[in-house]
Amino acid sequence: MQVTARAPSSTANLGPGFDVFGLALDAFFDEITLTKTRAGITIITEDNIPLSPSKNTAGLVVAYMKKRFKVKSGVQIKIRKGVPAGYGMGSSAASAAATAVAFDRLFRLYLDGNTLVECAGVGERASAGSIHYDNVSASVLGGFVIVRTKPLDVIRITPPADLRLCVAVPKLKVPPKKTEVSRSVIPKQVNLSDSVKNLSNAAAIVAGFLKKDSTMIGTSIQDVIVEPARQHLIPGFSAVKKNALRAGALGVTISGAGPSVIAFATKKSDLAKIATSMKNGFATAKTDCDVIVCKPSSGARITK
Ligand code: ADP
Numbered sequence: 121m122q123v124t125a126r127a128p129s130s131t132a133n134l135g136p137g138f139d140v141f142g143l144a145l146d147a148f149f150d151e152i153t154l155t156k157t158r159a160g161i162t163i164i165t166e167d168n169i170p171l172s173p174s175k176n177t178a179g180l181v182v183a184y185m186k187k188r189f190k191v192k193s194g195v196q197i198k199i200r201k202g203v204p205a206g207y208g209m210g211s212s213a214a215s216a217a218a219t220a221v222a223f224d225r226l227f228r229l230y231l232d233g234n235t236l237v238e239c240a241g242v243g244e245r246a247s248a249g250s251i252h253y254d255n256v257s258a259s260v261l262g263g264f265v266i267v268r269t270k271p272l273d274v275i276r277i278t279p280p281a282d283l284r285l286c287v288a289v290p291k292l293k294v295p296p297k298k299t300e301v302s303r304s305v306i307p308k309q310v311n312l313s314d315s316v317k318n319l320s321n322a323a324a325i326v327a328g329f330l331k332k333d334s335t336m337i338g339t340s341i342q343d344v345i346v347e348p349a350r351q352h353l354i355p356g357f358s359a360v361k362k363n364a365l366r367a368g369a370l371g372v373t374i375s376g377a378g379p380s381v382i383a384f385a386t387k388k389s390d391l392a393k394i395a396t397s398m399k400n401g402f403a404t405a406k407t408d409c410d411v412i413v414c415k416p417s418s419g420a421r422i423t424k
Pocket residue numbers: 168169170175176177178199204205206207208209210211212213215216246247248255296299376377378
């Protein structure tokens with residue numbers, strides 16, 4: 121009658137992998153409890169997210185899965201947010217991922233990974249205005265993911281055990297359509313030379329994950345296309361990045377559509393020093409932030 125699942129936060133893009141790369145992070149988790157009811161879809165939550173099922177990622181996922189798998193029963197969705205919404209940590213995706221996994225168990229569908237990602241991806245329309253699979257893939261499957269679409273095909277790679285991340289989440293008021301705004305500033309066309317630079321770095325990131333080489337991953341987090349176009353949306357970004365690199369981070373970029381900034385490092389790095397340097401970077405723009413030191417996470421799972 122009732123199933124609970126939890127799903128991790130995630131970072132999308134990892135610099136040059138715009139709309140393609142995702143990495144699940146154990147920084148935050150969303151918990152979703154689905155209960156069978158007589159009819160309809162209802163949402164209960166104490167968090168500041170839409171209550172209407174057509175505007176909430178979890179509600180959209182349930183509506184889609186009910187229709188696709190011809191489920192007659194109603195569903196009550198209880199959402200406990202751990203992932204802060206709108207900060208580039210894959211918040212709406214975490215709710216969607218946990219919902220897809222819980223629904224699969226509640227109605228004994230035994231779906232494969234790609235199908236669960238497809239179902240969870242439907243929820244992203246509520247937040248980003250269009251479907252993107254980078255955050256949901258990471259949140260459903262865990263680890264590092266490469267998203268190919270049409271047809272959807274997600275490649276998952278287990279990250280190296282010594283990879284560490286420092287995520288600075290600024291205490292800013294995020295605009296309601298943040299993801300759409302941050303997508304609107306991206307160039308429609310790119311130089312071939314910029315595309316070559318990004319492609320070489322993206323390829324090196326994939327090689328780093330396959331070779332379990334965190335230094336190769338971290339030093340390849342360099343994006344000459346999207347980050348330069350977006351960084352003005354994040355006050356203090358260049359100071360945060362410069363400080364973190366000086367403190368020993370291997371690479372630094374915007375997490376997803378921002379405004380969080382993510383630094384890549386290893387277990388051996390001075391993580392406390394990197395965290396403080398990022399806080400000081402945001403302070404130059406009179407912005408406070410929380411810095412979370414975290415690791416890659418496994419994917420969404422049933423907890424009850
Ligand atoms: P980010 O990936 O930066 O966290 P999201 O893509 O998650 O940003 O978008 C957050 C937006 O999605 C907010 O405007 C929020 O109101 C909306 N939203 C809808 N459903 C949810 C949900 N279940 N959890 C979080 N945000 C949701």
